[in-house]
Amino acid sequence: MDMQVAKKKLGLKERYAVMTRGLDWVPSYQKMEDIYPYMTYEGIKIHDWDKWEDPFRLTMDAYWKYQSEKERKLYAVLDAFNQNNGHLNVTDARYINTVKLFVSGISPLEYVAHRGFAHAGRQFPGPGPRVACLMQSLDEIRHAQTQVHAVANYNKYYNGMHDFHHAHDRVWFLSVPKSFFDDAITAGPFEFMVSIGFSFEYVLTNLLFVPFVSGAAYNGDMGTMTFGFSAQSDEARHMTLGLEVIKFILEQDPDNLPIVQRWIDKWTWRGYRVLTLVAMMMDYMLPKRTMSWKEAWEIYFEENGGALFKDLARYGITMPKCAEQIALEKDHLSHQAWSTFYNYAAAANFHTWMPDEDEMAWLSAKYPNSYDKYYRPRMEYWREQAAKGNRFYNKTLPMLCQTCQVPMIFTEPGDPTKTCYREVDYKDSKYHFCSDHCKAIFEHEPEKYVQSWLPVHQIYQGNCFPEGTDPTVEGFDPLAAVLKYYHLESGRDNLDFEGSEDQKNFDEWRGMATKNV
Amino acid sequence: MHIDLRTVTIKPLRHTFDNIARRLGADKPATRYQEGTLDMQQTVNFHYRPTWDPDHEIYDASRTAIKMADWYAFKDPRQFYYGAYTMARAKQQDTAEANFDFVENRGLAETLPADVRATVLELLVPLRHVAWGSNMNNASICAYSYGTAFSQPGIYQAMDQLGIAQYLTRVGLLLGGVDVLDEAKDSWMTADTWQGLRRYVEDCMVLKDPVELFVAQNVALDGLLYPLVYETIVDDVLSAKGGTPVAMLTQFMTDWFAETKRWTDATMKTAAAESAENKEILAKWVSQWRDRAAATLLPVARIALNERTDELVAEVVQQFNARLVKAGVPL
Ligand SMILES: [Fe+2]
Numbered sequence: 001m002d003m004q005v006a007k008k009k010l011g012l013k014e015r016y017a018v019m020t021r022g023l024d025w026v027p028s029y030q031k032m033e034d035i036y037p038y039m040t041y042e043g044i045k046i047h048d049w050d051k052w053e054d055p056f057r058l059t060m061d062a063y064w065k066y067q068s069e070k071e072r073k074l075y076a077v078l079d080a081f082n083q084n085n086g087h088l089n090v091t092d093a094r095y096i097n098t099v100k101l102f103v104s105g106i107s108p109l110e111y112v113a114h115r116g117f118a119h120a121g122r123q124f125p126g127p128g129p130r131v132a133c134l135m136q137s138l139d140e141i142r143h144a145q146t147q148v149h150a151v152a153n154y155n156k157y158y159n160g161m162h163d164f165h166h167a168h169d170r171v172w173f174l175s176v177p178k179s180f181f182d183d184a185i186t187a188g189p190f191e192f193m194v195s196i197g198f199s200f201e202y203v204l205t206n207l208l209f210v211p212f213v214s215g216a217a218y219n220g221d222m223g224t225m226t227f228g229f230s231a232q233s234d235e236a237r238h239m240t241l242g243l244e245v246i247k248f249i250l251e252q253d254p255d256n257l258p259i260v261q262r263w264i265d266k267w268t269w270r271g272y273r274v275l276t277l278v279a280m281m282m283d284y285m286l287p288k289r290t291m292s293w294k295e296a297w298e299i300y301f302e303e304n305g306g307a308l309f310k311d312l313a314r315y316g317i318t319m320p321k322c323a324e325q326i327a328l329e330k331d332h333l334s335h336q337a338w339s340t341f342y343n344y345a346a347a348a349n350f351h352t353w354m355p356d357e358d359e360m361a362w363l364s365a366k367y368p369n370s371y372d373k374y375y376r377p378r379m380e381y382w383r384e385q386a387a388k389g390n391r392f393y394n395k396t397l398p399m400l401c402q403t404c405q406v407p408m409i410f411t412e413p414g415d416p417t418k419t420c421y422r423e424v425d426y427k428d429s430k431y432h433f434c435s436d437h438c439k440a441i442f443e444h445e446p447e448k449y450v451q452s453w454l455p456v457h458q459i460y461q462g463n464c465f466p467e468g469t470d471p472t473v474e475g476f477d478p479l480a481a482v483l484k485y486y487h488l489e490s491g492r493d494n495l496d497f498e499g500s501e502d503q504k505n506f507d508e509w510r511g512m513a514t515k516n517v
Numbered sequence: 518m519h520i521d522l523r524t525v526t527i528k529p530l531r532h533t534f535d536n537i538a539r540r541l542g543a544d545k546p547a548t549r550y551q552e553g554t555l556d557m558q559q560t561v562n563f564h565y566r567p568t569w570d571p572d573h574e575i576y577d578a579s580r581t582a583i584k585m586a587d588w589y590a591f592k593d594p595r596q597f598y599y600g601a602y603t604m605a606r607a608k609q610q611d612t613a614e615a616n617f618d619f620v621e622n623r624g625l626a627e628t629l630p631a632d633v634r635a636t637v638l639e640l641l642v643p644l645r646h647v648a649w650g651s652n653m654n655n656a657s658i659c660a661y662s663y664g665t666a667f668s669q670p671g672i673y674q675a676m677d678q679l680g681i682a683q684y685l686t687r688v689g690l691l692l693g694g695v696d697v698l699d700e701a702k703d704s705w706m707t708a709d710t711w712q713g714l715r716r717y718v719e720d721c722m723v724l725k726d727p728v729e730l731f732v733a734q735n736v737a738l739d740g741l742l743y744p745l746v747y748e749t750i751v752d753d754v755l756s757a758k759g760g761t762p763v764a765m766l767t768q769f770m771t772d773w774f775a776e777t778k779r780w781t782d783a784t785m786k787t788a789a790a791e792s793a794e795n796k797e798i799l800a801k802w803v804s805q806w807r808d809r810a811a812a813t814l815l816p817v818a819r820i821a822l823n824e825r826t827d828e829l830v831a832e833v834v835q836q837f838n839a840r841l842v843k844a845g846v847p848l
């Protein structure tokens with residue numbers, strides 16, 4: 001019984017320490033470098049893993065209890081949404097195209113995050129970061145699955161998302177988000193943590209999830225809104241992990257600073273180029289707008305991010321240089337992107353359209369420096385042409401940036417009338433880039449980026465037709481063959497929203513609910 | 518605007534996603550397990566090779582010697598997707614919490630006979646490190662195996678083992694506090710009793726084949742350790758000596774093993790049924806790792822079983838063999 005007297009109550013921090021790092025030991029039958037083989041090749045120096053501060057302290061019993069409560073509530077909402085035809089409550093059927101974009105472009109990334117954090121959560125020799133990463137791995141499979149489950153109901157009634165896994169691996173513009181995460185997971189574990197844990201989850205998450213979730217809320221999409229809010233409390237944990245990773249690495253050795261700074265620069269730019277899709281979603285695809293892309297960038301990056309980088313200044317970290325170019329592009333990004341998708345709507349898995357008069361007025365008000373001058377005239381022209389029956393579909397293929405894989409649609413910083421082209425000669429080949437930043441990323445790791453699976457190149461090489469296709473036969477229609485390879489049904493999944501099956505069905509179904517037929 | 522749409526009956530265009538319909542052979546409603554599992558992992562057109570493993574693609578079936586025509590032939594009989602998983606564990610965690618409360622509030626830990634208490638400290642508490650090793654090994658299985666049907670249960674198993682390590686830590690804290698944990702760790706690092714098992718766990722940590730790791734960790738080691746420690750020693754031997762409170766504190770592990778072995782068995786069955794080659798490789802792995810695991814568990818079991826050790830370990834091995842033969846692995 002003496003032991004009982006001696007037994008002292010542990011504080012929360014000590015208790016969590018015995019529940020996690022106390023479990024770890026220094027191996028002696030196998031070498032550290034064999035158990036953790038990927039720890040040195042990136043050049044990051046860690047001297048003492050014990051200096052890691054646990055960003056949150058959650059034992060598994062509490063995790064299960066807390067998360068299962070959230071799951072119970074979430075699935076109750078989804079069930080009700082499905083039973084009550086909740087999809088007919090959205091503002092109008094154009095909104096559903098953001099759901100298509102989300103499930104084919106973003107949800108598969110949640111899955112990669114799951115696997116990537118399992119990998120990182122296995123590879124760090126420090127038990128603290130391992131546990132935090134594995135918990136995030138578990139959260140990320142949650143995000144991937146709850147999104148698929150929420151979107152499953154839309155898929156029953158609307159086109160474009162019926163084979164989204166297949167699409168994600170193949171459709172031209174989806175290589176933008178896909179290559180971003182492929183880039184992160186193929187990097188070393190430290191870079192993975194800076195790319196996803198910090199740059200993506202901490203710096204850019206408010207520009208990705210908040211627009212989709214608040215967009216859903218504004219547009220009456222209960223299902224998406226609910227999984228978004230439900231994921232927010234996970235995100236809070238992920239953000240503290242991302243920040244702790246940066247601080248920990250920087251505090252360990254001064255030699256880590258230039259490596260980390262380069263990663264932050266790279267991943268802010270890579271992330272921003274993926275956000276091109278979000279920008280056009282915010283400014284063009286949400287029938288009921290939440291805020292403009294430009295406003296979102298100013299609040300979430302320039303203000304909040306500015307404060308963050310001020311905070312990190314004590315480690316020697318500075319604001320990524322690309323922020324200057326992004327600021328120059330914020331008046332143009334969404335308009336250039338939407339124009340491109342409007343052009344290539346024959347090869348996409350969602351519908352596009354031209355903004356109506358009210359929407360153009362909103363764009364003029366939000367973008368007084370650019371919309372009326374550069375973009376309204378061309379959109380009015382396209383609208384007129386469509387009204388005359390000349391809806392224009394571009395059936396040739398654009399050149400893609402070797403790094404970000406966005407078509408080369410962006411204009412020179414400071415000159416919105418001139419397309420920006422950069423190129424590099426490397427080992428007998430010429431590589432093309434949308435910007436100085438994408439070019440610099442390539443130049444630092446050319447052997448990585450020459451591997452890019454560029455959809456346009458692949459189509460021209462004949463790798464994106466169904467097996468057995470003979471492109472030499474008379475009257476061969478390459479677009480039709482590519483759509484078959486994408487598993488997209490021409491006339492249902494693609495083209496303009498106007499006249500689409502989605503539009504027709506939604507109107508008819510909502511009519512059944514609101515009118516006496 | 519909110520319209521009450523309950524009364525509207527509309528005909529869906531399709532019942533599930535195409536990839537699911539292809540696998541089910543028809544467009545019919547799918548379960549959440551199916552929609553959350555099938556084809557979740559990307560399969561083609563990867564952009565870059567891992568800088569940490571340039572010989573393989575990001576997800577690469579050739580990381581293992583086991584060959585499958587379709588890695589989605591694996592099915593988790595528990596049908597665990599995240600929601601089903603966390604809800605199942607939350608329920609078990611409720612029971613575990615009630616059990617810990619019961620033992621703590623009634624001061625049952627103090628009433629344990631001295632030899633039972635000593636056995637718990639010497640035998641159960643060091644096992645927290647074994648569970649921690651399994652957490653790492655299952656993280657590997659999740660990260661490096663192919664296809665969500667196979668990899669997904671890996672993360673659940675990894676976090677379960679972390680939970681088990683934490684329950685065992687609480688047993689140590691309840692019975693003696695932090696000192697007890699330190700002593701147990703000291704045994705784990707230096708005492709002869711534990712070195713075979715520690716070597717086994719560390720050797721698993723360098724295995725590169727995720728399916729072999731699955732066999733070594735989840736099939737062989739846990740397949741012997743759980744029946745031996747939680748069923749034979751805790752539930753039978755210790756309970757007979759007045760150690761029922763210990764059985765309450767480890768009920769999570771007993772229930773957990775009964776549940777998870779349904780998954781390991783189903784997985785072995787599917788892999789073995791695929792081809793004669795798979796069967797042969799699996800049989801080789803199972804018998805190698807089983808023999809090593811059984812040998813390393815002998816000195817550990819002796820802490821509680823004394824002169825009955827050889828007999829009871831042999832019994833557990835026999836049951837294990839029967840289990841694996843039933844799953845289609847010829848031993
Ligand atoms: Fe996520």
Ligand SMILES: [Fe+2]
Nearest residue numbers: 401404434438
């Ligand atoms: Fe680019």
